[in-house]
Amino acid sequence: MIRRLARYLDPEDAVLISRYFRWTIVSSILQGVTLAFIIPVLRAVLTGDTTATAGWLVGFCIAAVVSWRVEYLATLKGFDTAGELLTTLRYRIGDHVAALPLGWFTPANTSTLGLTLSKGVMDILALPARQLTALIKSIVIPLVLIAVLLGVDHRIGLIALAAVPAVGALYWWVGRLGRRADAAVNRATADASDRMVEFAQAQPVLRTFGRAGSATDHFDRALQEQARTERRHLWLVLPPVILNGMVVRLTLLGLLSTVIAFAAGVTDALALATLLATLPIINRLVTPLGEVAGHATVIRVAAAQMDAVDQILDAEPLPEPAMPRRPSDATIAFENVSFAYDTGTPVLSDISFTVPQGSTTAIVGPSGSGKSTIIRLAARFFDPQNGEIRIGSTPLPLIGAENLHHMVAPVFQDNYLFSGTLADNVRIARPDATDADLDAVARHAGLAEVVTALPEGWNSHVGEGGTRLSGGERQRVAIARAFLKDAPILLLDEATGSLDAENQQALATAIDGLRRHKTVIVIAHQLTTITTADEILFLEGGRIVERGTHQELLTINQRYASHWRALNAARTWRLLEQ
Numbered sequence: 001m002i003r004r005l006a007r008y009l010d011p012e013d014a015v016l017i018s019r020y021f022r023w024t025i026v027s028s029i030l031q032g033v034t035l036a037f038i039i040p041v042l043r044a045v046l047t048g049d050t051t052a053t054a055g056w057l058v059g060f061c062i063a064a065v066v067s068w069r070v071e072y073l074a075t076l077k078g079f080d081t082a083g084e085l086l087t088t089l090r091y092r093i094g095d096h097v098a099a100l101p102l103g104w105f106t107p108a109n110t111s112t113l114g115l116t117l118s119k120g121v122m123d124i125l126a127l128p129a130r131q132l133t134a135l136i137k138s139i140v141i142p143l144v145l146i147a148v149l150l151g152v153d154h155r156i157g158l159i160a161l162a163a164v165p166a167v168g169a170l171y172w173w174v175g176r177l178g179r180r181a182d183a184a185v186n187r188a189t190a191d192a193s194d195r196m197v198e199f200a201q202a203q204p205v206l207r208t209f210g211r212a213g214s215a216t217d218h219f220d221r222a223l224q225e226q227a228r229t230e231r232r233h234l235w236l237v238l239p240p241v242i243l244n245g246m247v248v249r250l251t252l253l254g255l256l257s258t259v260i261a262f263a264a265g266v267t268d269a270l271a272l273a274t275l276l277a278t279l280p281i282i283n284r285l286v287t288p289l290g291e292v293a294g295h296a297t298v299i300r301v302a303a304a305q306m307d308a309v310d311q312i313l314d315a316e317p318l319p320e321p322a323m324p325r326r327p328s329d330a331t332i333a334f335e336n337v338s339f340a341y342d343t344g345t346p347v348l349s350d351i352s353f354t355v356p357q358g359s360t361t362a363i364v365g366p367s368g369s370g371k372s373t374i375i376r377l378a379a380r381f382f383d384p385q386n387g388e389i390r391i392g393s394t395p396l397p398l399i400g401a402e403n404l405h406h407m408v409a410p411v412f413q414d415n416y417l418f419s420g421t422l423a424d425n426v427r428i429a430r431p432d433a434t435d436a437d438l439d440a441v442a443r444h445a446g447l448a449e450v451v452t453a454l455p456e457g458w459n460s461h462v463g464e465g466g467t468r469l470s471g472g473e474r475q476r477v478a479i480a481r482a483f484l485k486d487a488p489i490l491l492l493d494e495a496t497g498s499l500d501a502e503n504q505q506a507l508a509t510a511i512d513g514l515r516r517h518k519t520v521i522v523i524a525h526q527l528t529t530i531t532t533a534d535e536i537l538f539l540e541g542g543r544i545v546e547r548g549t550h551q552e553l554l555t556i557n558q559r560y561a562s563h564w565r566a567l568n569a570a571r572t573w574r575l576l577e578q
C-alpha cells in the first residue's frame with residue numbers, strides 16, 4: 001500500500017511517504033515503550049519503593065514527552081503526504097486523462113472519473129492523514145507490549161503472542177470477503193445512481209406516456225438491489241469483525257486468568273507486584289488488537305478507490321509519434337479499415353474510400369450502420385484494429401494529436417457547451433477572433449437569428465452544458481465554432497431534425513460554400529446536404545454497400561434509392577401534417 005501511494009507522487013516527493021511510514025512506526029514503538037513504563041512504576045509503587053517510583057515516574061514522563069513530540073511530527077508527516085497527494089494525484093489523473101483518446105470518454109468512464117477525482121482522492125489521502133496511522137498503531141503498539149511481556153514473564157508473553165496470527169488471519173479474511181462484496185455493492189450503487197438520473201431526466205417522456213409508475217418500479221428495483229447488496233456486504237464482513245472481538249476477548253481472558261493463577265502461587269512481593277503491574281499493559285495490548293478488523297474495512301474502501309485510480313492511470317493513451325508530421329494536404333483516405341469497440345462486435349468491416357481535398361462526402365445509412373464510428377475514427381478517437389486512415393498520405397498515428405487538432409474541426413450530435421456566454425462558446429475555436437468574425441460564422445451556421453433573438457445577443461449565457469439553448473441552437477453554436485476554427489477538414493454529424501427547412505437550406509449552402517476550400521465528411525440526414533455532396537457512401541451493417549453521386553445512386557435504384565424515397569416520404573408526410 002505504501003508503494004502504491006508512493007507511485008501517485010512525483011519521484012522527488014515519493015520520499016514523503018516512506019518518511020511518514022518510518023516516523024509512524026517509530027512513534028508507535030515509542031508509545032508502546034511509554035506504556036511499558038507502567039510496569040516498573042506500578043511495581044515500585046506496590047513494593048513501596050518511593051525512590052524507585054520517583055525515578056521510574058521521571059522516566060515515564062520523559063518517554064511520554066518524547067513520544068508525544070514524535071507522534072506530533074509523524075502526524076505532520078502524514079498531513080504533508082496527504083497534502084501532496086491531494087494536489088499531485090488530481091493533476092496526475094488530469095494530465096493522464098488529457099492524453100487519453102477521446103473514445104475513452106464513455107458515460108461510464110466519465111462518471112468513474114468524476115467520482116474518483118472527488119470522493120476517491122479524498123478517501124486515498126485519508127490513508128496517511130488518519131486510517132493508515134491508526135492501523136499501524138494497532139499493530140505495532142501490541143507487538144511492542146508483547147515483547148515487553150515476553151521479557152517480564154515469557155509465559156504471559158507467549159499467550160499474548162498466540163493472538164497475533166489469529167488477528168492477522170482475520171485481517172486477511174475480512175479483506176478477501178470485503179473485496180468480493182465491494183464489487184457487487186459498487187455495481188449496484190452505480191446502477192441505482194444511473195436509474196436515479198434516468199428517472200429524473202425521463203420524467204417528461206414518462207408522464208406524457210402515462211408511464212411514470214413503471215419508471216418508479218425500475219428505480220425501486222435498483223434501490224432494492226442496492227440495499228440487498230449492502231446487507232450482504234454487512235453480513236459478509238460482520239463475522240470476521242465479530243470473530244476479531246472474540247479472539248481478543250479470549251486472549252484477554254486467557255491472559256488475566258494466567259496472571260491470577262500465577263499470582264496465587266507467588267509469595268515473593270516483588271514477583272507479585274511485577275505480575276499485577278502487567279494487568280494494565282494487557283488491557284492496553286488487547287484494545288488496539290480488537291480494532292484491526294475494523295481498520296481493515298476502512299482501508300479496503302480506500303484500496304478500492306486506488307484500484308479505480310489505477311484503472312484510469314493504466315488506460316493507454318494512443319501512441320504519439322516522436323517526430324509528428326504535417327500532412328501535405330487535406331485528402332482523407334480510409335484503406336481496408338475494420339473496427340470493433342471493446343465489446344468485440346465488428347462495427348466497421350473493410351471500409352475503403354477517399355475524400356479528395358476540397359470535396360464533400362456524405363455518409364448515409366440506417367441507424368447503427370457505423371456512420372458516427374467513421375467520423376470518430378477520422379478524428380482519431382480510436383485507432384482501427386485493421387487498415388489505415390491517412391490525411392494527405394500521412395497515417396493518422398504519425399500526424400500527432402496537436403497537428404491533427406489543427407487540421408480537423410468536428411461537429412458531433414451531442415455538442416457540449418461550456419457555461420459562459422454564446423460568444424465564449426464560439427470563440428473557444430479561435431480566441432483572437434473579432435466580433436466581425438463571429439458575425440460572419442454565425443450567418444453561415446444559421447446562428448445569427450439566435451443571437452438576434454436573445455436579449456443579450458452574443459453576451460447571453462448559455463447555461464451549464466448549454467441547457468438554456470434548444471438542441472438545434474446548440475448544434476448551430478457547434479457548427480459556428482467549427483467554421484470559426486477554419487480547419488482544412490470538417491467532420492459533421494448532422495443532427496436529425498434539429499434544424500428547420502430554412503436553416504437546413506442555409507447550412508447546406510454553407511457546406512456547399514466550403515467546397516473547394518475544405519474537405520468535408522458529413523453524416524447526412526437532410527435531403528439538401530445529401531444531394532450537394534460530391535460522393536455519397538451508403539453504409540449498411542458496417543460495410544459500404546453503394547457509392548456514387550446522388551444521380552448515379554438513384555439510377556441504379558437499389559438501397560440508396562429506397563432510403564432516399566423513404567426520406568422524401570417522411571418529409572412530405574411532415575409537410576402534410578403541418
Ligand SMILES: Nc1ncnc2c1ncn2[C@@H]1O[C@H](COP(=O)(O)OP(=O)(O)OP(=O)(O)O)[C@@H](O)[C@H]1O
Nearest residue numbers: 106341342343347366367368369370371372373374
Ligand atoms: N462506445 C461504444 N461502445 C460499444 N459499441 C458502440 C459504441 N458506440 C457505438 N457502438 C455500436 O456500434 C454500432 C455503430 O454505431 P454508430 O454510432 O457508428 O452508428 P450510426 O450509423 O452512426 O447510428 P445513428 O445513425 O443511429 O447515429 C452500433 O451497433 C452501436 O451500438
